[in-house]
Amino acid sequence: MWDWAFTLEILPTLAKAAVISIEATLIGFVLAAVLGLVLALVRIAIPWTAWPISVLVELIRSTPLLIQIFFLYFVFPSFGVTLDAFTAGVLALGIHYAAYCSEVYRAGFDNIHRGQWEASTALNLSAWTTFKDIIIPQAIPPIVPALGNYLVALFKETPLLSAIAVLELMQTAKIIGSETFRYTEPITLVGIFFLIMSLVSAAFIRAAERLLNRRPAR
Amino acid sequence: MTDKPMVRFDKVSKRYGPLTVLDSLELDIHRGEKVAIIGPSGSGKTTVLRMLMTLETIDDGVIWVEGEPLTHMERNGRLVPADQAHIRKIRSQIGMVFQSFNLFPHMTAMANCIEAPMTVLGMKKAEAEARAAELLEMVGLGQKKAHYPSQLSGGQQQRVAIARALAMRPKIMLFDEVTSALDPELVGEVLQVIRRLGSEHDLTMLMVTHQMGFAKEFADRICFFYQGKICEQGPPKEFFGNPKNERTRQFLHAVLEAG
Numbered sequence: 388m389w390d391w392a393f394t395l396e397i398l399p400t401l402a403k404a405a406v407i408s409i410e411a412t413l414i415g416f417v418l419a420a421v422l423g424l425v426l427a428l429v430r431i432a433i434p435w436t437a438w439p440i441s442v443l444v445e446l447i448r449s450t451p452l453l454i455q456i457f458f459l460y461f462v463f464p465s466f467g468v469t470l471d472a473f474t475a476g477v478l479a480l481g482i483h484y485a486a487y488c489s490e491v492y493r494a495g496f497d498n499i500h501r502g503q504w505e506a507s508t509a510l511n512l513s514a515w516t517t518f519k520d521i522i523i524p525q526a527i528p529p530i531v532p533a534l535g536n537y538l539v540a541l542f543k544e545t546p547l548l549s550a551i552a553v554l555e556l557m558q559t560a561k562i563i564g565s566e567t568f569r570y571t572e573p574i575t576l577v578g579i580f581f582l583i584m585s586l587v588s589a590a591f592i593r594a595a596e597r598l599l600n601r602r603p604a605r
Numbered sequence: 606m607t608d609k610p611m612v613r614f615d616k617v618s619k620r621y622g623p624l625t626v627l628d629s630l631e632l633d634i635h636r637g638e639k640v641a642i643i644g645p646s647g648s649g650k651t652t653v654l655r656m657l658m659t660l661e662t663i664d665d666g667v668i669w670v671e672g673e674p675l676t677h678m679e680r681n682g683r684l685v686p687a688d689q690a691h692i693r694k695i696r697s698q699i700g701m702v703f704q705s706f707n708l709f710p711h712m713t714a715m716a717n718c719i720e721a722p723m724t725v726l727g728m729k730k731a732e733a734e735a736r737a738a739e740l741l742e743m744v745g746l747g748q749k750k751a752h753y754p755s756q757l758s759g760g761q762q763q764r765v766a767i768a769r770a771l772a773m774r775p776k777i778m779l780f781d782e783v784t785s786a787l788d789p790e791l792v793g794e795v796l797q798v799i800r801r802l803g804s805e806h807d808l809t810m811l812m813v814t815h816q817m818g819f820a821k822e823f824a825d826r827i828c829f830f831y832q833g834k835i836c837e838q839g840p841p842k843e844f845f846g847n848p849k850n851e852r853t854r855q856f857l858h859a860v861l862e863a864g
Contacts, residue, residue, distance in 0.1 A: 502707035505660050509701040510721035510773060511693055520720060524711050 394572045397563050401576055404559035409584075411477050411555060412542040418481025419541065420534065423488025430489075431496060432514060440489070447486035453547050455479045460551045476548035484541050491533045495526035528599035535592030539585050546577075556580060609672035611636045611777060611809040612657060617666035619652055619833075626652050628833040629666065639803055639810045641820035641841075644830035645856060650813045653830075654779045657811070658701045659692055670695050670777070697725070700775030704782040706762045708754040714741060714765045715750040718772045726773070733772070740768035744798050760791030764798055771802075778802070780812035792816070799823070817860055821845050829853050 430440050447455070460475035470478065499522055507517040546557035560573035610633035619627040627649040634640050642650045655661040657668060659675070667684060668675045677684040678691040687695075708717050718737035722728040728736070741747055744764035746757075754762050763783055770778065780799065784792040796819050802808060803823060814820050820827055820841065827844040829837045829852075837850040848854050 500707075502703060502705050503709065505658075506703065506707035506709070508660055508696075509658050509699075509703075509770070511697050511725050512721055513693075513724070516720075516724045520724065521709055525709075 388571065390569070390572060393567070393569060394576065397573055397576070400563065401556060401559060401573065401580070404554060404556045405580055407473070407553065408542075408545045408555040411473065411480065411545050411548060411553070412538070415477045415480030415484065415545075416538050416541055418477070419484035419488050419537065422481060422485035423490075424492050426485065426489035427492035427496060428518065430493065444486045444489055447483055452479065452483045452544055453550060455483055456547060456551060472548070472551045472553045476545075476551055476553050480541055480544065480548075484537050487537050488534060491530050491537070492526070494533075495530040496522060498529065499526055528596075531596045531599055532592060535588070535595070538592070539588050542584060542588065543581060608635070610634055610669070611638070611671055612811070613669040614653070614656075615667045615669060617656065617668060618664050619649070619656060619661060620664050626833050627656075630833075630835070632828065632835065634809060634811060637807055637809055639823060639825045640812070640828060641824035641826070642811065642813045642828050642830060643815070643817070643820060643856075644836075648830040649833040650830045651781055654701065654781050654811060654813055657777075658699060658779055659696055670698055697773070698776045699779065700770035700773055700777070701779040701781065702763070702766050702770055702783050704785050706754070706759070706766045706786070708762055708766055708769070710754050713751050713753055714746060714757070714768075717754075717765055718769045721769070722772050737768065737772055740771050741765070743801070744768045745794070758791060759787045760794045763787065763795045767795075767798055767802070775808070777809045777811070780810065780814070782813050782815065784814070784816060796823075815860070817845070817857075829856065831856070 426440055426444070430437050456476055456479040459470060459479050460472060463470060463475070503521055503525065504517065507521050512521065545555055548555050549558035549561060552558060556577045560570075560577045563573040564570040612632075612634040614630045614632040617627060617630045618625065630649075630653070632653075642653060644650045652661060656663050657675070663676055667677050673695055674684055674687065675692065675695045676687055678687040679685075708714075709720070712720065715734065715737055718740060719728075719730065719733035722733040722736065723730060738747070738750065741750055744767055746761060746764055746768070749757060749761060749765075754765070757765065767783075783799070784795050787795065796816065799810075799812075800823060803810065812820075812824070822841075824841055826838060827841050828835050829844070829850070831852050837844065837848060837853045844853075845857065848857060
């Protein structure tokens with residue numbers, strides 16, 4: 388049933404595809420983390436943006452990622468914006484998860500005691516310094532686990548990029564299957580790869596969490 | 606510039622919805638004066654400090670600091686609501702110490718004290734640290750520079766907060782019930798620091814306090830607030846010795862009975 392020789396043969400091809408999956412994950416997540424933070428900050432800094440931003444966030448969260456991927460890849464060209472498959476896919480992943488991340492950041496900011504903002508005002512700190520030195524260093528460590536969960540979730544959604552023929556793991560496994568008529572090994576290997584990467588990421592997140600939450604003992 | 610008050614509340618009102626917290630307040634505070642604000646809860650006394658620190662907006666009137674409007678700015682000879690740059694400029698003369706300390710928990714005592722001097726005043730790190738070390742020494746915490754707030758007692762945290770505010774070299778210091786959150790045995794150390802500030806520095810001080818004994822001994826003037834207005838004010842001796850207003854008498858009776 389399981390062909391080890393075939394497994395070894397397809398491993399290098401799958402490994403190359405894994406690099407694409409990891410790239411898509413990392414770029415997509417950096418985009419999500421940064422864009423999400425920007426959305427959360429703008430919402431606080433410019434109060435009138437709260438409503439439009441929450442509509443945008445709701446819109447993105449309430450529609451399937453696959454539709455957003457298709458939208459960027461197939462619909463944007465009719466508006467004169469043509470993106471290659473990888474860019475469209477990564478952009479869709481980033482924007483989709485930015486919506487989720489922005490809510491996580493918002494919760495983090497909401498948890499900062501009002502006195503911290505007031506002390507910053509009383510010390511005449513600028514808005515930028517207040518965010519950079521006072522609010523963000525306190526708001527981020529507690530939300531690292533939540534952001535980390537989205538990193539893993541985003542990673543597990545990269546196979547959706549196969550729908551627009553990005554040569555990531557899933558697409559590559561499908562191609563191998565259709566060319567050799569053997570699906571067992573490629574699909575199983577892809578599953579195992581995702582399992583391992585998810586477990587490794589979870590361990591990293593826990594380590595980061597411990598590092599960030601280090602506080603002097605009382 | 607004969608004798609411009611350091612702070613002037615000129616018919617200042619503050620409302621929260623239908624509730625008027627301060628009603629057309631008129632109050633002048635002179636350079637170097639130490640004013641204690643007392644009154645029952647909800648009388649608007651903390652709001653006075655918060656408005657002066659620009660933590661609250663005002664609904665009517667103008668607040669002046671050393672003859673310059675704080676809440677407003679002059680444009681074409683008229684006073685218009687101040688923009689952020691103007692507020693920051695005038696606000697730089699004011700420092701505030703809070704009831705709940707509000708130290709930055711992720712920073713050491715030293716880092717708390719150099720953050721604003723470096724980022725707002727543009728001081729070099731070494732210079733800011735030297736100044737902060739002096740101030741921490743003055744509040745009796747020279748040995749605790751590298752401690753985080755969570756490693757300090759309430760009284761120590763409040764003393765760091767005082768040093769932090771002083772590091773910005775304010776001319777006016779606001780103390781908002783600074784001993785209310787402290788265990789009784791820690792109140793003295795904080796009051797001692799404030800006493801020292803009063804005698805060694807040329808600071809104008811406004812404090813909201815429940816420590817009648819301290820107010821009596823320390824302040825030049827007591828202002829008693831009731832329902833958003835100054836009900837009675839005067840030098841401590843007169844105020845405590847011979848209160849004229851019935852409300853004042855009732856309040857003092859209740860407070861002194863309890864304390």
